[in-house]
Amino acid sequence: MEMLYKISLGKTGIEQIKKLIKPLLPEDHANHSFNQEVLNDLGWTTWAVNHTQIFDHDLDNLLRGLKQLEVEEFFVIQTLWLDRKSLHIPAYNFEVTKQDFIKIQLDRDLCKDLTFHECLIFSQPLSFAILRTGQIGKVIYAGPPKFINEVKKP
Numbered sequence: 001m002e003m004l005y006k007i008s009l010g011k012t013g014i015e016q017i018k019k020l021i022k023p024l025l026p027e028d029h030a031n032h033s034f035n036q037e038v039l040n041d042l043g044w045t046t047w048a049v050n051h052t053q054i055f056d057h058d059l060d061n062l063l064r065g066l067k068q069l070e071v072e073e074f075f076v077i078q079t080l081w082l083d084r085k086s087l088h089i090p091a092y093n094f095e096v097t098k099q100d101f102i103k104i105q106l107d108r109d110l111c112k113d114l115t116f117h118e119c120l121i122f123s124q125p126l127s128f129a130i131l132r133t134g135q136i137g138k139v140i141y142a143g144p145p146k147f148i149n150e151v152k153k154p
Contacts, residue, residue, distance in 0.1 A: 014089065016126055018082050020142075032079050032118070032133045034142050042126075045145050047152045050137045052117060054130075058151075059101055062130075062141075065150035066096050069143070071123045076104060079120050079131070090114075 019038045034046060054062060066074075075091045082089070092114060094100040104116055118134030128143035141151050 013124065013126075017077075017089075017120070017122065020122075020126075020129060021079060021082055021120065021131065032131055034129070034131060034140060039142055043144060044142050045148045046140055046142045047148050048138065048140045052132060052137060052139055053105060054101060054139070055105070059098060061151050061153050062101070063096065063098060065143070065147040066123075066128065068146055068150055069123070069127045071096055071127055074121055074123050076114065076116070076119050076121050078114050079118055079134070082120075 019035060022033050022035050039046065049058070073093060073095050075093055077089050077091045092104070092110075094104060103110060115134075117132055119132050121130040121132070122128065128141070128147050131140045131142070133140065141148060143151075
C-alpha cells in the first residue's frame with residue numbers, strides 16, 4: 001500500500017529524525033551517516049553492509065528483525081528533505097512485507113520524486129532506521145541490538 005503524503009509527526013518526532021542523521025556540509029553530498037550521540041542515547045547499535053540492495057537472505061533477515069520489533073509499517077524519506085524547516089516532510093508509507101521492500105527498490109515509477117539510493121527508512125514510533133547513504137555499496141542499519149543481531153545473521 002504505497003501512499004505519498006506529508007508526515008505530520010509533530011515537532012518532537014521531526015526533531016528526533018533530524019537529529020538521527022548528521023548534518024551535511026556542502027562538500028559532504030552523498031556522505032550521510034548516523035549521529036553516534038543520538039544512537040548512544042537510544043541504546044542502538046549499527047551495522048553497515050557493502051551493497052545497496054536488500055533482497056533474498058538480507059531481506060528475510062530484515063523482516064525477521066522488524067517482526068521482533070513489532071513493526072508493521074515503515075516510512076521512506078529523501079535524506080536531503082531533512083534540511084527543510086517545515087514540520088511536514090514528504091514520505092512514502094509501506095507495509096512491512098517482502099513485496100513492499102522489493103517494490104521500493106525495483107519500481108522506478110512508484111516514487112519519481114524520491115531516490116531510494118539516498119534515503120532513510122524508519123518506523124514511527126522510531127524503533128529502527130536504515131540509511132541508504134547515496135554511496136554505492138553503503139547501507140547502514142541502526143536499531144536496538146536484538147534488531148541488528150537478526151539483520152546481520154549469516
